[in-house]
Amino acid sequence: MAGYRxxxxxxGTLPDLVVSxxxxxxxxxxxxxxxxxxxxxxxxxxAALAAAEHCPVRSLLEQTASIVHGTTTGDNTLIQxxxxxxxxxxxxxxxxxIELRRCYKEDIWDPAYPAPTPIARRRxxxxxxxxxxxxGEVDTPLDExxxxxxxxxxxxxxxxxxxxxxxxxxNNPSHERRARELILEEYxxxxxxxxxxxxxPKPPEFERTSTTLVNAYIGPPIVRYLQRLxxxxxxxxxxHELLIATSAGGVATPxxxxxxxxxxxxxxxxxxxxxxxxxARRAGLGDVVSVDxxxxxxxxxxxxxxRPELTSDWNWRHRYCIxxxxxxxxxxxxxxxxxxSVDAGGVLHVxxxxxxxxxxxxxxxxxxxxxxxxxxxLVLGRLDPGAFYGGRQTLDVDAALDALxxxxxxxxxxxxxxxxxxxxxxxxHMTDAIRRVLALAGADPRRLxxxxxGGMGAVHATTQAEALGMRRVLIPQAAPGFSxxxxxxxxxxxxxxxxxxxxxxxxxxxxxxxxxxxLEMNARAELSHAGVPDDRVRLEWMLNLxxxxxxxxxxxxxxxxxxxxxxxxxxxxxxxxxxxxxxxARLIEARSQEPMVRGVRLNAIGLVHAPVPREVTGADALAxxxxxxxxxxxxxxxxxxxxxxxxxxxxxxxxxxxxxxxFTTLVLGPPQVATPLPAGDVLVEVGAxxxxx
Numbered sequence: 001m002a003g004y005r006x007x008x009x010x011x012g013t014l015p016d017l018v019v020s021x022x023x024x025x026x027x028x029x030x031x032x033x034x035x036x037x038x039x040x041x042x043x044x045x046x047a048a049l050a051a052a053e054h055c056p057v058r059s060l061l062e063q064t065a066s067i068v069h070g071t072t073t074g075d076n077t078l079i080q081x082x083x084x085x086x087x088x089x090x091x092x093x094x095x096x097x098i099e100l101r102r103c104y105k106e107d108i109w110d111p112a113y114p115a116p117t118p119i120a121r122r123r124x125x126x127x128x129x130x131x132x133x134x135x136g137e138v139d140t141p142l143d144e145x146x147x148x149x150x151x152x153x154x155x156x157x158x159x160x161x162x163x164x165x166x167x168x169x170x171n172n173p174s175h176e177r178r179a180r181e182l183i184l185e186e187y188x189x190x191x192x193x194x195x196x197x198x199x200x201p202k203p204p205e206f207e208r209t210s211t212t213l214v215n216a217y218i219g220p221p222i223v224r225y226l227q228r229l230x231x232x233x234x235x236x237x238x239x240h241e242l243l244i245a246t247s248a249g250g251v252a253t254p255x256x257x258x259x260x261x262x263x264x265x266x267x268x269x270x271x272x273x274x275x276x277x278x279x280a281r282r283a284g285l286g287d288v289v290s291v292d293x294x295x296x297x298x299x300x301x302x303x304x305x306x307r308p309e310l311t312s313d314w315n316w317r318h319r320y321c322i323x324x325x326x327x328x329x330x331x332x333x334x335x336x337x338x339x340x341s342v343d344a345g346g347v348l349h350v351x352x353x354x355x356x357x358x359x360x361x362x363x364x365x366x367x368x369x370x371x372x373x374x375x376x377x378l379v380l381g382r383l384d385p386g387a388f389y390g391g392r393q394t395l396d397v398d399a400a401l402d403a404l405x406x407x408x409x410x411x412x413x414x415x416x417x418x419x420x421x422x423x424x425x426x427x428x429h430m431t432d433a434i435r436r437v438l439a440l441a442g443a444d445p446r447r448l449x450x451x452x453x454g455g456m457g458a459v460h461a462t463t464q465a466e467a468l469g470m471r472r473v474l475i476p477q478a479a480p481g482f483s484x485x486x487x488x489x490x491x492x493x494x495x496x497x498x499x500x501x502x503x504x505x506x507x508x509x510x511x512x513x514x515x516x517x518x519l520e521m522n523a524r525a526e527l528s529h530a531g532v533p534d535d536r537v538r539l540e541w542m543l544n545l546x547x548x549x550x551x552x553x554x555x556x557x558x559x560x561x562x563x564x565x566x567x568x569x570x571x572x573x574x575x576x577x578x579x580x581x582x583x584x585a586r587l588i589e590a591r592s593q594e595p596m597v598r599g600v601r602l603n604a605i606g607l608v609h610a611p612v613p614r615e616v617t618g619a620d621a622l623a624x625x626x627x628x629x630x631x632x633x634x635x636x637x638x639x640x641x642x643x644x645x646x647x648x649x650x651x652x653x654x655x656x657x658x659x660x661x662x663f664t665t666l667v668l669g670p671p672q673v674a675t676p677l678p679a680g681d682v683l684v685e686v687g688a689x690x691x692x693x
Contacts, residue, residue, distance in 0.1 A: 003022060003063050003064055003065035004019050004020065004021060004022070004060060004063050004064040004065065005019070005020040005064065005065055005066050005067075005068075005488045006018070006019050006020075006046070006049070006064055006066070006067045006068070006488070007020075007067075007068050007069075007070075007271065007481075007483075007484035007485055007486070007487035007488035008042055008045065008067065008068070008069045008070065008484055008487070009070040009245075009268060009271055009272075009481070009483035009484040009487060010038050010041065010042070010069075010070065010071050010072055010073075010268070015030065015031055015038075015041050015042070015045055016028070016029075016030055016480065016481035016482075016483060016484040017029045017030070017031070017042075017045040017046065017048070017049055017481065017484055018478060018481045018484040018485045018487075018488060019049045019053065019060070019064075020485075020488050026477075026478055026485065027049060027052045027053060028478055028480060028481040028484075028485075028662075028663060029045055029048040029049050029052060029481075030045070030048075030389065030390075030455075030480070030481070030663060031044045031045040031048055037228070038071065038073065038225065038229075039225065039228045039229040039232055042069070042229060042232075043057075043232055043236065046060070046061070046236070057236055057237070058236060058237035059237075060237075061233065061236050061237035061238040062237045062238075062239070064238060064240070065240065066240060066243060066488075066531075067233065067238060067240070067242050067243065068243045068244075068245060068251050068271075068487040068488060068490060069229070069242060069243065069244055069245065069487070070244075070245035070267055070268050070270070070271050070483060070484070070487050071222070071225070071244065071245070071264060071267070071268070072268045073218075073221060073222050073225050073264070074218040074221075074222055074261060074262070074264045074265045074267075075265055075266065075268065075317070075318065077217070077218045077221050077222075078214070078217075078218060078265070078317065078318035078320065079318055081117045081119075082221070083119065083161075083217035083218050083220070083221060084160045084161040084191055084192070084216070084217060084218075084219070084220035084221065085124075085157075085158050085159045085160050085161070086119050086120050086124070086159060086160075086161045086162070086163065086213065086216045086217045087120055087124040087125070087126070087154035087157070087159035087161070087162045087163070088120045088124065088125040088126070088162070088163045088164075088165065088209075088213055088216075089126055089127075089128050089147065089150055089162060089163070089164045089165070089166075089179060090125065090126070090127055090128070090165050090166070090209070091127070091128065091130055091131055091165075091166050091167040092127040092128060092129050092130070092131070093127065094127070094165075094167065094205070094209075095122070095125050095126070095127050096122070096125075097205060097206055097209050098118075098119075098120070098125070098206070098209050098210060098213060099115070099118070099122075100206070101206070101210075101321070102206050104316075104321075106316075106319065116319035116320065117319075119213050119214065119216075119217045119320070120163070120213060120217075123157065124154055124157050124159055126150040126153065126154070128142070128143060128146045128147055128150060128166070128179070129142075129143040129146055130142040130143060130166060130175050131166075131167055131168075132166065132167055132168040132169065132171065132172050132175065133168060134168050134171065134501060135171065135501070136168065136171030136172035137172070138172070138175075142175045142178055142179065144178070144182055147179050147182045147183065148182055148185075148186050151182065151183045151186040151187050152186055152187075154187075155186070155187050155190075160190060160191045160192075160220065161190070161191050161192040161193075161194070161216045161217065161219060161220050162183055162187075162190065162192075162193050162194070162216060163194045163196070163209075163212045163213045163215070163216035164176050164179050164180065164183075164193065164194065164195050164196065164212075165196040165205075165208060165209045165212050165213075166179070166196070167205070168203075169195070169196055169197045169201075170196070170197060170201040170202050170203065170208070170498075170499040171499055171500075171501070173195065173197035173198075173201070176195045176196065176197050177195065177197070179195075180193045180195060191219075191220040191223075192216060192219045192220050192223070193216075194212050194213075194215045194216040194219060195212070196208045196209070196211075196212040198259055198260070199211055199212045199215045199259075199260055199262065200212055200323050200324070201497065201498065201499060202323075202497055202499045202544075202598070202599060203499065203501075203598070204551055204552075206321070207313055207314075207321055207323035208323065210320055210321040210322070210323070211262055211321065211322050211323045211324065213320075214262050214265070214320050214322055215260060215261055215262035218261050218262065218264075218265070219258070219261040219262075222257065222261040222264060223257075223258050223261065226242070226244070226254045226257065226258075229242065230242050230254065240531070241253055241254070241530065241531070242254055243492075243530065244257045244264060244267075245264070245267040245268070245270060245271055245487050245490065246263045246264060246267050246270075246493060247263055247264065247265055247266045247267045247270060247322075247324060247325070247326040247327065248263070248270075248310065248324070248325040248326060248327065248493050248495050249270045249273065249274050249308060249310075249327045249490065249493060250490055250491055250492055250493020250494070250605070251487070251490050251491075251492050251493070251530075252492070252493075252494070252526075252530075253526070253529060253530050255529070256494075256526060260324075262322055262324060263324055265317050265318075265322055265324075265326075266315075266317055266326050266327070266329065268483065269292055269299040269301075269327075269329050269331070269483060270308075270327045270329070270483075270486070270490075271482075271483040271484060271485070271486030271487035271490060272290065272292045272299070272453055272454070272482045272483035272486050273290050273292075273301045273303065273308045273327050273329065273486065274308075274486040274487075274489065274490050275453075275476065275478075275482050275483070275485050275486030275489060276288065276290035276301075276303060276451040276453065276476070276482065276486070277290075277303050277306055277307060277308060278486075278489060279451060279474060279476045279681060280303065280306075280449070280451055280474065281306055282679055282681070283474055283677060283679075283681060283683060285449045285451075285472070285474060286448075286449070287302075287303065287304045287305070287443070287447070287448050287449075288303050288448055288449045288450065288451050288474070289301070289302055289303070289434055289437070289438070289445070289448055289449075289450050289451070289470075290303055290308075290451045290452075290453070291430070291434065291450060291451070291452050291453075291454075291457060291461065291464070292453055292454040292457060292482070292483065293334070293335055293336070293430065293452070293454040293455070293456040293457040293459075293460060293461075294335050294336070294454045294455055294456065295335045295336045295337040295354065295356070295357065295360075295374075295455065295456070296333070296335045296337055296338075296354040296356065297331045297332065297333060297334070297335055298331065298332050298333075298334040298335060298429070298430050298433060299329050299330070299331045299454075300329065300330045300331075300332075300433050300434050300437045301327060301328060301329045301330070301437075302328070302437055302438065302441050302443060303451075304443075308327045308328065308329075309327070309328040309441065310325050310326065310327060310328060311325070311326055311328045312324065312325040312326070312555075313552045314552065324495075325495050330433060330436065330437045332351075332352065332429060332430070332433045333351040333352020333353070333354065334350070334351050334352070334373075334426050334429045334430050334433070335351075335354060335373065335456060336361065336372065336373050336374040336377070336455065336456040337354040337355040337356055337357075337360060337361060337372050337373070337374065338350050338351035338352065338353070338354055338372060338373045338426060339351065339353045339354065339355055339370045339371070339372055340370075340371045340372065340373070340376070340404075340407055340422045340425075341370075341407075342407060342410040342411060346410070346411070348407075348411060348418075348421055348422070348425060349425070350373065350422055350425045350426045350429065351426065351429065354372075355368050355370060355372050361373075361374040361375050361400070361403075362375050362396070362399045362400050362402065362403035363375050363378050363385075363395040363396045363397065363399050363400040363403075364393070364395070364396070365394075365395075365396045365399060368403075369402075369403060370403060371400070371403035371404045371406070371407050371422065372403075373422060373423065373426050373456070374395075374400075374456075375399075375400035375403050375404055375419075376400075376404065376418075376419040376420075376422040376423050377419075377423065377456075377459055378395055378397060378400045379397070379400050379401060379404055379415065379416065379419040380416070380419050380420060380423060380630065380631035381628050381629050381630040381631060381639075382459055382630060382631070382632070382658070382665060382667050383395065383459070383665055384628075384641070384658075384660055384665070385397050387660055387662075389662075389663065390662035390663060391662070401415055404418050404419050404422075407422075416631075419631075420631055423460075423631075426460070427460055427463045427464060427467070430460065430464055431463075431464045431467045431468060434450075434464060434468060435468065445468040445469055445470055446468075446469040446470065446471075448470060449470060449471065449472040449473070449474060450464065450465045450468075450470050450472070450473045450474070451473075451474045451476065452473055452474070452475055452479065453475075453476055453478075453479040453480070453482035453483075454479065454480065454482065454483075454664075455480045455663055455664050456664070457475075457479055457664070458475045458479055458659075458664050458665060458666040458667070459664070459665050459666070459667050460667075461473045461475070461684075462666075462667065462668060462669060462672055462684055462686055463667075463669070465684075465686045466669075466686050466687060470686060471685070471686060471687070472683055472684060472685060472686060473683075473684040473686060474681060474682070474683050474684075475666055475674075475681065475682040475683075475684065476681050477679065477680030477681050477682075479661075479664055480661070480662075480663030480664040481663070489608060490608065491605050491606055491607055491608050492527055492530055492532055492605065492606030492608065493603065493604070493605055493606075494523045494526055494527065494602070494603070494604040494605075494606075495601070495602075495603050495604075496519050496522065496523060496601070496602050496604070497519070497544065497599050497600065497601040497602070498515035498516075498518065498519055498599050498600055499598065499599040500512060500515060500597060500598070500599045500600065501596065501597070501598060501599075502596065502597050503594060503596060503597070504545070504571060504575055504594065504595055504596065504597050505594060507568075507571060507597055509565070509566060509567070509568065509571075512566055512597075512600055513565045513566055515599070515600050516541065516560065516566060516600050516602070519600065519602040520539065520602060520604070523537075523539075523602055523604035524537060524604070527604060527606040530606065532606030532607075536606055536607040536608075537604060537605070537606055537607075538604075538605045538607060539602060539603070539604055539605075540557070540602070540603040540604075540605070541557070541558035541559075541560040541566075541600070541601070541602060541603075542555035542556060542557055542558060542600070542601040542602075542603070543555070543556050543558050543566075543570075543571060543574045543597065543599075543600060543601075544556075544597065544598040544599045544600070544601055545574060545575065545578045545595040545596065545597060545598065546595060546596050546598050547582070547590065547593050547595055547596070548593065548594075548595075548596055553598040553599075554578060554581070555601050556574040556577050556578055556581075557574075557577075558570050558574060558600075559573065566600075571597075575595055578595050579591050579595075621651065622642065622646065622647070622648075622650075622651035622653070624640035624641055624642050624657075625641055625642065625643050626640075626641045627639065627640055627641060628641055628658070630656060630658055630667070632655065632656045632667050632668065632669040632670075633655070633656065633669030633670055634669075637656035637670070639655075639656040639657050639658055639668075640657050640658070641657070641658045641659075641660060642657060642658065642659045642660070643659075643660070644659045644660055644661035644666070644682075645661065645662075647659065647676040647680070647682065648676055649676055649677060649678045650676070651676070652673050652674060652675050652676075653668065653673070653674040653676075654668070654671065654672075654673050654674075655668030655669050655670050655671060655672040655673070655674075656668060656669055656670050657674075659674065659682070666682065666684070668684065671687075672684055672685065672686055672687075673685045
């Protein structure tokens with residue numbers, strides 16, 4: 001479908017908005033976050049995009065084919081514990097499973113470490129007599145009177161959202177579905193009823209309970225927000241369906257998110273990871289690490305084979321387990337707004353507390369007085385006080401100096417030395433975050449390149465790459481709004497599964513194929529509703545296998561194609577690959593154990609036509625627009641300053657130097673060399689890192 005495509009990423013400081021024109025060119029805008037109602041910030045950003053395109057907002061939206069939105073509403077709800085008053089109905093005997101948490105404790109060495117704030121206190125976790133066997137047979141019929149009584153009790157307690165998690169409902173959901181009918185009869189104006197058979201239709205029990213409970217808790221705030229935003233967009237002239245980013249790196253419709261709001265947890269940074277993978281392929285790079293440095297956090301993700309790592313089943317977010325596939329992003333509290341402070345022992349700390357957008361760093365002039373990383377970068381000459389935020393905001397150098405001077409007095413040193421120390425510490429935090437991600441994955445940083453984005457990513461990236469022995473850093477053209485750009489190019493992704501517990505040798509292929517056909521029919525219907533034509537749908541099939549006694553299953557690719565049934569040879573190939581992977585991972589042979597089938601899984605992808613960047617051309621010469629005193633590398637330099645918008649393939653920029661765009665700045669130390677690429681990206685040669693060992 002021709003027309004504009006808009007990506008919106010709501011972060012903690014400055015939301016990013018990107019519009020992709022029909023010719024492939026893009027416009028980037030940022031607007032301040034509006035925490036009270038994020039939809040107000042979205043509409044303000046759309047107005048800024050329209051102004052940049054020299055047209056009214058209505059005209060822009062009427063010509064827009066799609067809007068993809070990444071939201072932190074779910075994350076913020078869990079962080080602030082401000083979700084809907086939530087109750088839980090469980091099978092008799094399972095009332096306290098959510099509290100047991102599989103005995104998981106974030107800090108096992110701290111006996112006083114507190115339990116998480118409960119989503120549903122014990123008085124609103126109620127048992128219902130009923131039970132299904134693991135095979136899906138009714139062991140104890142559902143006590144309908146007990147469901148009605150529990151619903152009335154929860155209503156009296158002020159509950160507005162109810163999670164229903166009955167034993168083995170993934171094999172037979174009839175009790176859960178009947179419970180929803182009874183709840184709606186007793187409580188017709190309830191905001192949401194979340195069934196585990198729809199949110200997480202697979203074992204184990206704790207993960208299913210936790211995921212469904214989180215969905216019930218964050219669902220109403222997300223639904224309310226999306227309804228407000230959709231209404232505002234329709235009123236402003238947008239005629240199509242708003243699409244929402246998911247934690248698996250794809251997008252979904254609001255209807256789908258209404259049923260599984262938990263799929264938006266951690267979805268905010270995934271757009272940038274998707275775009276980073278595309279940019280790395282475009283630049284001819286191999287495996288890379290993507291880093292996103294904004295105002296509040298620093299997000300790290302390893303991308304191998306052109307795809308980000310995914311984790312499932314054991315994802316802990318904001319102290320709750322969410323058993324859905326998520327792009328494996330590691331976040332630390334390090335960003336431009338990270339606050340620097342000195343503890344009682346005279347030790348300098350940076351972060352994780354952030355000044356956010358209100359009041360923001362001291363140099364913003366909005367009432368902030370605490371020194372931040374942005375203040376330090378400004379004092380070190382790495383930011384242009386007159387060109388920040390596209391020249392719309394003048395940074396107050398004196399306010400930054402005053403804030404850092406107070407810190408310097410506590411440390412007994414001067415202001416510039418203190419600013420350099422703040423930058424060194426935050427760089428160390430971020431470098432350690434990358435090192436930790438790579439160590440857990442068994443990856444050698446010397447064999448990887450870095451893709452840096454976010455408003456502050458290019459300011460600090462070369463320092464981190466140099467410390468890790470990386471050879472190159474890629475700064476994408478739209479780096480400051482890369483997460484929003486990634487949303488524009490993100491494919492629709494539906495990850496769904498059906499549970500079937502059996503020994504693989506006695507597998508009923510007819511039953512397995514019925515489950516697979518049901519998954520495919522539902523996925524195609526949802527993608528069609530989202531406007532994806534059938535010829536743009538790609539299906540990836542997996543068989544979930546596990547050794548007897550293991551908790552988490554392992555998905556193995558099936559060779560099933562469209563209109564072809566799963567045959568015994570497909571299953572046998574999965575079993576062989578399952579044995580091989582376990583032997584490689586554990587260095588022991590376990591073929592005497594026959595794996596169990598836990599179900600079939602479908603990854604349905606609706607392919608989106610990604611924007612194709614136009615090649616940037618220009619004259620051979622590249623002249624600086626000025627010079628300024630900059631702290632880069634190990635000391636101070638009189639560095640040339642270049643206009644990033646004037647970069648084009650051909651001339652290179654050699655450090656020490658500064659390259660500045662409207663929303664970000666690249667700091668080059670000696671002897672780093674930046675080479676502009678045809679698509680407008682910039683590839684920095686950090687040094688000749690060794691690839692041995």
